[in-house]
Amino acid sequence: MTETTCAPVTVVNHPLVQHKLTLMREKETSTASFRKLLREISLLLAYEVTRELPMTNRRIETPIQPMDAPTIDGKKLALISILRAGNGLLDGILELIPAARVGFVGLYRDPDTLQPVQYYFKVPQHMEERTTIVVDPMLATGNSTVAAIDLLKEAGAKDIRFLCLLASPEGIKRLQEAHPDVSIVTASIDSHLDDHGYIVPGLGDAGDRMFGTK
Numbered sequence: 001m002t003e004t005t006c007a008p009v010t011v012v013n014h015p016l017v018q019h020k021l022t023l024m025r026e027k028e029t030s031t032a033s034f035r036k037l038l039r040e041i042s043l044l045l046a047y048e049v050t051r052e053l054p055m056t057n058r059r060i061e062t063p064i065q066p067m068d069a070p071t072i073d074g075k076k077l078a079l080i081s082i083l084r085a086g087n088g089l090l091d092g093i094l095e096l097i098p099a100a101r102v103g104f105v106g107l108y109r110d111p112d113t114l115q116p117v118q119y120y121f122k123v124p125q126h127m128e129e130r131t132t133i134v135v136d137p138m139l140a141t142g143n144s145t146v147a148a149i150d151l152l153k154e155a156g157a158k159d160i161r162f163l164c165l166l167a168s169p170e171g172i173k174r175l176q177e178a179h180p181d182v183s184i185v186t187a188s189i190d191s192h193l194d195d196h197g198y199i200v201p202g203l204g205d206a207g208d209r210m211f212g213t214k
C-alpha cells in the first residue's frame with residue numbers, strides 16, 4: 001500500500017501569537033477585545049502562511065543604482081473567507097496584502113448532522129493561476145473546510161493553503177484525508193472535539209465571540 005504524503009501542518013508558536021491566543025480563549029474577554037486580538041493575530045499568521053510564496057526579481061532603480069529586486073511572482077493572491085467567522089481573519093490579512101483578490105464561501109453547519117450546507121459562493125476569476133489562502137478561525141470537524149475546498153478546486157484552484165486560529169486533531173485528519181495537497185497553518189492544535197463538534201479547550205463559538213451574537 002502506498003502512503004500519501006501530506007502538505008505540512010505548521011503551528012505558529014511565536015510568543016506574541018500564543019499570548020494573544022490565550023487572551024482570546026478567556027471567556028471574560030469582551031467582543032471588542034476579541035475582535036482586536038483576532039485582527040492582530042491574523043497579521044502574524046499571514047506572515048507565516050505567505051512564507052513560501054514564489055518570488056521573482058524585478059529590475060528597479062534605487063536613487064543610487066539599478067538592481068534586480070525580489071518581488072512576489074504570479075497573479076494576485078486569492079483570499080477566500082469561509083463565512084462568517086472567516087471575515088475576522090480576512091480583514092487583518094487584507095491590510096498586509098491589500099491587492100489580493102477576495103472570495104467568499106457561505107456554509108453553515110447543520111446543528112444536527114454537523115454537515116455543511118452551502119448558501120453562497122463567489123470567487124475571483126482565474127483561480128487556477130492564483131495561490132489561494134482559505135481562512136476560517138476554527139478547523140473543528142473539518143467538514144466545512146473540506147466542502148469549501150471541494151468547491152474551490154471545482155472552480156480551478158490548485159495551490160491552496162488553509163489558515164486557521166485553532167485546529168482539532170480530528171479536523172486536521174479529515175482535511176488531510178480529503179485534500180492532502182493543502183498545507184495548514186494554525187496557532188494551536190487543541191485536544192479534541194466535544195459531542196457538539198466544539199473544539200476543546202477551544203474558545204467557544206468564534207463567530208459569536210467576534211460579532212457579539214449568541
Ligand code: URA
Nearest residue numbers: 140198199204205206
Ligand atoms: N466553530 C467554532 O466557532 N468553535 C468551535 O469550537 C467549533 C466550530
